[in-house]
Amino acid sequence: xxxxxxxxxxxxxxxxxxxxxxxxxxxxxxxxxxxxxxxxxxxxxxxxxxxxxxxxxxxxxxxxxxxxxxxxxxxxxxxxxxxxxxxxxxxx
Numbered sequence: 001x002x003x004x005x006x007x008x009x010x011x012x013x014x015x016x017x018x019x020x021x022x023x024x025x026x027x028x029x030x031x032x033x034x035x036x037x038x039x040x041x042x043x044x045x046x047x048x049x050x051x052x053x054x055x056x057x058x059x060x061x062x063x064x065x066x067x068x069x070x071x072x073x074x075x076x077x078x079x080x081x082x083x084x085x086x087x088x089x090x091x092x
Contacts (some may be wrong), residue, residue, distance in 0.1 A: 026082070027063075027077075029078045050081075074088070
């Protein structure tokens with residue numbers, strides 16, 4: 001049998017609850033270029049906290065945590081396009 005692809009291996013190791021993109025757009029991890037990011041891996045976040053921004057049609061929309069907990073993984077890079085429902089962060 002062929003070895004599991006990278007995606008399958010990653011899915012098997014993935015734990016935690018995802019925070020997903022509420023819209024299509026470009027994700028930004030900090031409030032402005034050069035500023036520190038809203039959250040880092042290992043941070044503890046609370047429900048409703050802004051964790052990143054999504055720019056759509058020249059408007060910056062906050063992405064708020066749908067759950068509280070420890071940030072396990074940030075699944076997107078800064079200034080990258082995202083789709084509606086795409087997983088952005090995994091929270092313990």
